[in-house]
Amino acid sequence: MQKQKKPFWQDRRYVPYLYILPNMVLFMVFMIIPIFMSFYYSTVQWNGLGKPKFIGMQNYVYIFKDTVFLKSLFNTFLFTALSVPIIMVLSLLFAMLLNTKIPLRGFIRSAIYAPAVVSTVVVGTVFTWIFNDQLGLINYIINIFGGKAIQWMNDTRFAMAMIVFTTVWQRTGYNMVIYLAGLQGISRELLEAAEIDGATSWQAFRHVTLPLLRHTHVFILVTCMIHSFRSFDLIYTMTRGGPLNATKTIVMYVYEQAFNKNYYGRASAAGIVLFVIMMVFTILRNRAEKED
Amino acid sequence: MKNIFAMEPNERKHFLLHVLGFLFIFLMALVALFPFYWMLVTAVKPINEIFAFPPKLWPSQFIWSNFATAMERANFPVYFKNSFIVTASSTIITVCINLLAGYAFAKYDFFGKEFFFLLVLSTLMIPLQVTMIPVFIIASKIGIRNTLLGVIIPPCAEAFGLFMARQFISDIPNELLEAGRIDGATEFTLFSKIVVPNVKPLISTLVIFTVMWRWNDLQWPLIMLSNDEHFTVQLGLSNLNAAQYVNWNDMMAASLISVIPVIVVFLIFQRQFVEGMASSGIKG
Structure with missing residues (x-):
């Protein structure tokens, strides 16, 4: 008897292609093709209308001479260098404290995690209000201690500090939870052994806990750095990169060049620079993972 | 709770550190929650108290209808x-x-x-x-x-x-x-x-x-x-x-x-x- 032929949507040879089709089409159109287009756009002069004009590497030459781009690059690194270490130290400290027997443990953990659930825009609006120069709470507190009110939104010296503070508030709880998971993986016996050998709690922390959290450190460091290099919503909501570019990061620069000024070529070139930096992070992370 | 004065010096130091640690993390939990409280209080304050300086930490009245007004x-x-x-x-x-x-x-x-x-x-x-x-x-x-x-x-x-x-x-x-x-x-x-x-x-x-x-x-x-x-x-x-x-x-x-x-x-x-x-x- 001849085996009945199945229609192709029930044939095991064709089914997987059908299943991956929607995903792959989306990927092709909105991810893979755009990546190649982006490299192409970075070599043309184009304002979105008319024909793009090929100009080779001139966009890259231009942005590396553009003081605003260099400032954005500097600000991106500054923002990362300020916020990531503070977030890491605080989240580890909080995790250590919550890993002991203290009252209200569950409540405190949830409270510190809570900011992670809220959208960055909401965080930005609340802190815009808290940092308000005339009516804000922070200036009120400064006032109580006899200081002079700070124009957080308009003072180039303080705007970045405000962004960093807000980022730390938002991101610490999330990373604390990851550190807590890491701490719970450390066996009690190791710490007890250190104690029996006469180690102080600082020594036990320094020589047992800290090295054993190596993987967690790397994971948090890399995710925090990626996050801070990519972050857009907070700066857009609070300062739009101002005052006088004091909080402008590469991401803001790309957005502005593309969608406010219609310099698609320059914006693409700046995007590619960001892409290269991210690739370096990825390579570093992969190397760190391989070493273990 | 044990009597703190009956402790060995070492044990007392340990206990005090523990208390300090708790106070610190509790304070941090309040810092984390405060903006939520501030959102709520600002949302329901009478409008003139928004413009009050020093800011009013506790509004004189809670106008819950502000939520409905905001939505409109x-x-x-x-x-x-x-x-x-x-x-x-x-x-x-x-x-x-x-x-x-x-x-x-x-x-x-x-x-x-x-x-x-x-x-x-x-x-x-x-x-x-x-x-x-x-x-x-x-x-x-x-x-x-x-x-x-x-x-x-x-x-x-x-x-x-x-x-x-x-x-x-x-x-x-x-x-x-x-x-x-x-x-x-x-x-x-x-x-x-x-x-x-x-x-x-x-x-x-x-x-x-x-x-x-x-x-x-x-x-x-x-x-x-x-x-x-x-x-x-x-x-x-x-x-x-x-x-x-x-x-x-x-x-x-x-x-x-x-x-x-x-x-x-x-x-x-x-x-x-x-x-x-x-x-x-x-x-x-």
């Missing part, structure tokens, strides 16, 4: 409706396409499998800023710019969901699927009756991630949309925040309301989400 102003109902449409559709699409593709990558052998998977995986680290200009142009060409469809569809091309789905579905025993085949189930029945019911933690994880990301996202809607009638909540809030005159009553009320859907989804799916995180071994 600045098109917020439209923003919320748009955000609901965007988030719900994106979540459904993400779950469907990733379950299907994840199943194919986990349980079928086909030509080009490794290639396709690596292709997707290699995009995991690509920042949006690299692709956003071309995607913006493509969206304009196919006519979905400045529509909700344009907000919904392009970000669905995202590697994380597929990666998780494949990981998860790999754990389903092959025997289960073979038994289904012997019983004469069609290929799609295998998927709908065996795979889907077995990956509920995966679905919860995808739902939580997608809802949190899409509901909270600002950058993509900002690029895609130019008409107020299409704005999402985040886009509306962000624009109002940058306005010359900000009505803090309305802003804080709308902000608070905008947080609720995410928290609800989080609470509904949380238990399975935690299971999903634990069994997939992915942190964060």
